[in-house]
Amino acid sequence: MAPQTRSDRDEVGGLLPRRMLLLWVVCLGVLATPPALCQIEHSVSVTHPGGLTRLVMEYPELILTADATTTAPAEYIYRPAGRYQLWTGPTGPIGGDPTRVGDEDRNIASVIQGGTWAAQLSSRTTIAIDPEIVADDDNLGYFYDIHDLMAQQDDGPLGTLTNFWTANPSVGTRDIVGTYRLPAGFDEDDDDIVTAWIEVRQALTLIGDTLQVENIVYNTSGTRHRIGMRVVFDGTFGTASIWDGQAIILPDGSIITTETELPGRTAGGQLLPDTWVTYDDPMNPNVAIRGVINAADVLDAGAAGFSAGLPDSVAWGQMRNIGLTNQYYYTPNQQTPLTNEDWGYAVKWEPVELSPGHSCRFVTYFGVGNSTPDYERPYALMTYAPFSLLQQQGDDPSTPDVVEDYYLTDPQGNSPFPIAAYMDNFGSEPMLDASVRIRLPMGLELAPGESLTKSVGVIKRNELRWATWLLRATAARPGRYVIKFTGPRGKVLERSINIPALPILNPLESLRGLEMVSIPFEFNNTDAEWVFQDLGSLQPGGNATIVRWDPGTGEYRWFPHPSTTTIEPGIGFWLLNLTREAVKLPPDATPVDAQRAHSVRIPPGWNQIGNPFATAIRLDQVRVIGPAGGEWSMLEAYNRLLLVPTVFEYNAAANDYDWAVNLSDAQMDPYKGYWILCYEDVTLQFPPPSLFSPAAVEDVAVAAADDDDWAVELTVRSGR
Numbered sequence: 001m002a003p004q005t006r007s008d009r010d011e012v013g014g015l016l017p018r019r020m021l022l023l024w025v026v027c028l029g030v031l032a033t034p035p036a037l038c039q040i041e042h043s044v045s046v047t048h049p050g051g052l053t054r055l056v057m058e059y060p061e062l063i064l065t066a067d068a069t070t071t072a073p074a075e076y077i078y079r080p081a082g083r084y085q086l087w088t089g090p091t092g093p094i095g096g097d098p099t100r101v102g103d104e105d106r107n108i109a110s111v112i113q114g115g116t117w118a119a120q121l122s123s124r125t126t127i128a129i130d131p132e133i134v135a136d137d138d139n140l141g142y143f144y145d146i147h148d149l150m151a152q153q154d155d156g157p158l159g160t161l162t163n164f165w166t167a168n169p170s171v172g173t174r175d176i177v178g179t180y181r182l183p184a185g186f187d188e189d190d191d192d193i194v195t196a197w198i199e200v201r202q203a204l205t206l207i208g209d210t211l212q213v214e215n216i217v218y219n220t221s222g223t224r225h226r227i228g229m230r231v232v233f234d235g236t237f238g239t240a241s242i243w244d245g246q247a248i249i250l251p252d253g254s255i256i257t258t259e260t261e262l263p264g265r266t267a268g269g270q271l272l273p274d275t276w277v278t279y280d281d282p283m284n285p286n287v288a289i290r291g292v293i294n295a296a297d298v299l300d301a302g303a304a305g306f307s308a309g310l311p312d313s314v315a316w317g318q319m320r321n322i323g324l325t326n327q328y329y330y331t332p333n334q335q336t337p338l339t340n341e342d343w344g345y346a347v348k349w350e351p352v353e354l355s356p357g358h359s360c361r362f363v364t365y366f367g368v369g370n371s372t373p374d375y376e377r378p379y380a381l382m383t384y385a386p387f388s389l390l391q392q393q394g395d396d397p398s399t400p401d402v403v404e405d406y407y408l409t410d411p412q413g414n415s416p417f418p419i420a421a422y423m424d425n426f427g428s429e430p431m432l433d434a435s436v437r438i439r440l441p442m443g444l445e446l447a448p449g450e451s452l453t454k455s456v457g458v459i460k461r462n463e464l465r466w467a468t469w470l471l472r473a474t475a476a477r478p479g480r481y482v483i484k485f486t487g488p489r490g491k492v493l494e495r496s497i498n499i500p501a502l503p504i505l506n507p508l509e510s511l512r513g514l515e516m517v518s519i520p521f522e523f524n525n526t527d528a529e530w531v532f533q534d535l536g537s538l539q540p541g542g543n544a545t546i547v548r549w550d551p552g553t554g555e556y557r558w559f560p561h562p563s564t565t566t567i568e569p570g571i572g573f574w575l576l577n578l579t580r581e582a583v584k585l586p587p588d589a590t591p592v593d594a595q596r597a598h599s600v601r602i603p604p605g606w607n608q609i610g611n612p613f614a615t616a617i618r619l620d621q622v623r624v625i626g627p628a629g630g631e632w633s634m635l636e637a638y639n640r641l642l643l644v645p646t647v648f649e650y651n652a653a654a655n656d657y658d659w660a661v662n663l664s665d666a667q668m669d670p671y672k673g674y675w676i677l678c679y680e681d682v683t684l685q686f687p688p689p690s691l692f693s694p695a696a697v698e699d700v701a702v703a704a705a706d707d708d709d710w711a712v713e714l715t716v717r718s719g720r
Contacts, residue, residue, distance in 0.1 A: 042079060042118075046171050048206040050424060050464025051094040053367065054087040055204055055211060057176045058121060058147065060165045065155040077155035078163060082146035082180060083121035084204055085110035086211050088238070088287070088368060096209075096287065097370035098466070099384045099420050100412075103287045106238025109211070109366055116151040122319070124148075125215065127200060128228035128328045129184050131351060143326040144182045146200070166199060173462050174426065175205040184221045196221035198354075208380030208424045210292065210367025216304045217362070219354040226351035229308070230330075232323045233345045233366045237280040237287045245341040246278045248316050251700075252664045253618050257339050259322075259332035261315040272310065275700040277369040284411070285387065290369030291345055294702040296376045297363055304361035311364065312350045319344040371422070372495045374487075374701035378427025379459070381487040385419040386410040388498040388615070389473055398447075398472070405584065406502045408473040416447040416470040419495070421485050423456065424464050431459040431488055436467045439484040443476025443499070459488075473499060477506055478520075479669030480616050493701065501614040501670035503585040510652035513578040516673035518610020519567050521589040528559065531567045532575075534583045547574040551605030551678075570600035570686070572608030572673030598686045599625075604678050609647070611668035615689045619647055619666035625683040634663060642682050647674035 045056045060081035068074040086109035089095025095104035110123040124145045131141035150164060169178035178201075185196030198221060203214040217227050236244055248256035250273045264270045274294040279285040294310055301307045315322060317332050322344040330346060347364045354360055365375065371382035389408040396407035398415050410417035421436045437453040446452065447470035454467035478501040485493045501520050508515055523531060528538055528546055535544035538559045546559040557563045564573065569592050577583075591614045592598055598612040611617050624637035634645035647666055648657045650673070657675075660666035668674060 044169055044171050044176055046174060046176055046206065048089060048424075048464075049174055049462040050098075050422075051089040051091050052096070052098060052209050052424070052464070053089055053206050053211065054095075055176060055206055056085040056087070056121075057081070057169055057204065058083050059169055060150065060163075062158075063117075073157045075155045076158050076161060077117060077153065078150055078161060078165075079117055080115060080120060080147045080150040081165070081169070082150075082178075082202065083110065083124055084176070085112075085121050085123070086366065094464075096368050097384065098422060099370075099418065099468075103238075103368075103370075106287055107236055108238055108287065108289055108368065109233045109235060111234060111236060120147060120151075122234040122323065124232050124323065124325070125202075125213075126230040126232075126326055126328050127182055127198075127215075127217070128230070128351060129182070129198065130226050131228055131328055133329065142183065143328050145326050146180050146182070148325045149182070162194075167201075169202075174207070175203060177201070177203045181220070184219075184225060185223070196223065198225065198227070205426075207365075207375050207426055208367075208373055208382050208422070209371055210290070210365045210373070210375060210380075212297070212375070213364050213366065214302070215362045216302070216359055217354065218359045219356055222356050224353060224355050227354050227360065228328060228349055228351040229362045230328050230346055230348045231362075231364055232327075232347075233291070234319055234323060235278070235289050235343055235345055235366075237289070239280075245318075245338050245343045246280065246282070247339060248276050248278050250276050253621060256316060257337060258334050259315075259317040259336045259338065260334065261313055261330070261332045263313065272314065274702045276314075279369075285370070288369030290365075290367060290700075291347075292365035292367075292373075292375070292700055293347070295363075295365065295700070296702075300361070300363075302361050302363075304359040306358075306360055308349045308352055308360050308362045311347045313348045315346045315348070317344060317346070318342060322346050372493050372700065374491050374493055376491075376701060378425065378429075379431060379488065380422075380424040380426065381485070381491045381493060382422045382424070383420070383483075383485045383493050383495045384422070385483060385495045385497050386417060389417070389500065391500055391502055406504060408476070408499065408502070416472040418468050418470055419483065420466055420468045421454075421487060422464060422466040423459055423487060425459045425461055427461065430461055433457070434459045434465065434488040436488070437486045438469060439486075440471070441476075441481045441483070443474060444471050444481060444483070444497075445474050446470070447472055477508065477669070478502070478614065478616070478671055480667060491701070498615055501591070503589040505583040505585070505671060507577055507580045507582060508652045510580070511655050512652075513576060513580060514650075515575050515577070515652050516572055516608065516650040516675075517575045517671055518570065518572045518608075518612075518673045519585075520569055520592060520610070520612055520614050520670040521585060522569060522592060523567065523586065523590070524588040525586070526566045526568060528565050528567050530586060531589075532583055533586060534581060535577060535579075543576075543578040545576045547576070548572075549606060549608055551603050551607055554605070569612035570598060570610055570684075572610045572675075574608075574673075594688055596688055599683050600686070601681070601683045602676070602678055603681055607676050607678060608673050609676055609684065610673050611670050612686055613689045614670050616667055616669050617686060617689050618664070619645065619660075619668055620663045621687055622668075623685040623687065625685060627681045631685070637682070642680050643676065643678040647676050649674055 042059050042061045044059050047054045058081040061079045066075035088106045090105045092101040092104045110121040112119050127144045129142040164180045167179040169176050181197040181199045183194045184198045187193035199218040201216040205212040263272050275292045277290045280287045319342045373382045396404050409415040435455040456465040459465045476499050478499050481497045482494050538545045546564045548557050548564045550557050592612045624632045638645045645663050648659045651658050
């Protein structure tokens with residue numbers, strides 16, 4: 001008999017009812033009470049050994065629905081089970097982000113809803129057996145969510161019930177593991193009789209700040225089957241606020257605000273990302289959620305015969321569209337918003353061939369998104385640092401020997417501010433003499449009494465240990481600074497910190513006292529000698545002056561040429577500062593409004609430009625308005641021969657130029673000047689950096705490339 005859709009089948013071994021059941025209410029008043037007020041009855045749960053997260057799972061308990069009578073036996077039902085809920089840990093500060101308080105005991109995956117036999121959870125896994133699309137809305141095959149399959153079974157005498165769980169969920173130190181079976185074949189003459197099964201071993205493991213979701217499918221039938229899988233997480237920030245739906249941020253800086261599936265289906269569409277993150281509030285993040293798609297363990301077969309590998313697609317959508325019962329196929333509507341909506345995230349594997357007796361492993365991750373992590377065995381390394389530092393006006397109380405006009409702190413106002421590395425040993429043996437070393441960029445330094453290397457001693461199995469450091473931002477120029485962490489067994493992670501521009505221009509190391517700069521402030525008095533009054537006269541021949549390239553004539557213009565006497569944000573120029581004095585900007589210096597776009601018009605030829613804002617911005621986020629008024633991305637503008645989408649930065653110490661090879665790697669820091677080549681009159685439109693400036697996806701350790709792949713770095717330099 002050909003496979004049928006679930007909706008075509010009235011009964012599967014007594015699994016699907018012909019009649020509507022009265023709701024057997026375990027959560028009293030479930031029909032009148034909001035689901036958030038209900039509790040999941042008869043669930044099992046486990047808290048991470050270090051307290052980072054907590055997992056709750058429905059349990060398939062046998063319950064009595066009708067007592068025996070003189071004429072009829074007692075009736076029972078297996079409570080629907082298999083769905084799960086993820087929380088941040090209950091105790092502060094360890095729960096969630098262990099370096100801060102306020103994000104503990106937050107539900108970040110699955111909400112409680114009303115169900116047939118009791119309250120139920122909203123995240124779900126769909127197993128597709130021999131799926132096939134024949135026509136619109138006519139999807140052949142079997143599509144199962146174990147919870148829903150159990151919910152549709154009629155209650156009855158014990159001997160008439162199907163027990164789907166061959167091994168009930170069992171709680172370990174950090175995991176919940178159980179095995180259930182699904183019908184894979186039926187008697188040709190009697191659809192009520194199941195003739196073949198497949199089994200699914202579901203292992204949910206708390207690793208570091210994430211949940212590893214592992215499903216191993218065993219083909220226990222006598223025939224070959226095509227097995228697909230789709231895991232849906234109903235994401236939430238643990239509150240009933242409008243922040244339930246926020247933009248999704250990808251590692252390349254792309255921002256997703258509408259229903260989307262990746263890889264993109266259109267030509268030039270985006271590829272499958274390694275990870276993604278979303279924040280409850282992009283400007284003041286408290287709770288962050290991350291999905292990890294590519295990790296070393298995803299490609300590991302584990303206890304199965306082979307690995308399903310990376311998922312074929314991931315998608316985000318409103319939960320009412322993406323999280324339907326037994327849903328395997330999904331088409332996003334790119335006009336449907338995610339922001340301020342109840343959103344869901346789906347990970348999908350297309351069907352794989354599974355012969356009788358063979359097995360396949362499917363793995364993905366979902367969890368807290370505040371760290372930069374590596375979850376590869378035998379331990380998870382998670383590093384923490386502020387997303388951005390903040391400007392404070394006045395004298396830093398932690399440096400009594402130095403008087404400052406401004407200083408930098410973390411968002412909590414700490415100076416010096418803490419960074420941390422956490423290690424979660426989920427391996428099979430203790431880790432001896434564990435230590436972590438950090439490497440700091442210029443401009444960040446250790447507080448007195450700190451050391452670069454910290455020892456945490458022995459990390460026992462299922463133990464969480466950590467090391468912390470106190471740092472101070474000294475003469476750091478604004479931009480993106482990277483701290484390197486080297487953990488036990490050679491694990492290396494990099495964590496970035498955004499440093500905003502202060503109204504002080506600290507000189508860089510320079511062979512000639514020459515820098516290419518741009519000033520990210522506005523002034524009531526824009527005269528150059530007012531702005532740089534600390535340097536004295538700017539007339540040529542002195543210790544300081546300004547020089548600017550004129551693309552119209554192809555010549556340099558020296559102060560006091562009219563093109564050099566006015567200081568405006570977004571404009572670059574050469575600054576000669578032979579005395580290497582720090583320049584304190586005058587009191588009328590005002591940061592450019594970060595809530596609106598800023599435009600800079602440039603003519604054909606080489607132009608000196610700069611970032612008009614006080615925080616770093618990526619070049620590929622800058623829009624280009626052409627001479628006819630059309631608006632394009634940097635890459636589109638290049639394809640239309642409007643400009644070259646590259647900026648060149650002068651390296652004052654080496655007396656040379658630096659540039660990013662890839663557009664996605666090009667970043668424009670405040671106070672730096674850059675060269676850009678244009679072929680037409682264009683306007684560069686810099687977007688407001690405040691929207692997602694602190695919300696950059698940190699690098700997550702991913703699976704190594706295939707051994708057959710190779711790459712080589714090539715540097716080309718002319719004689720000049």
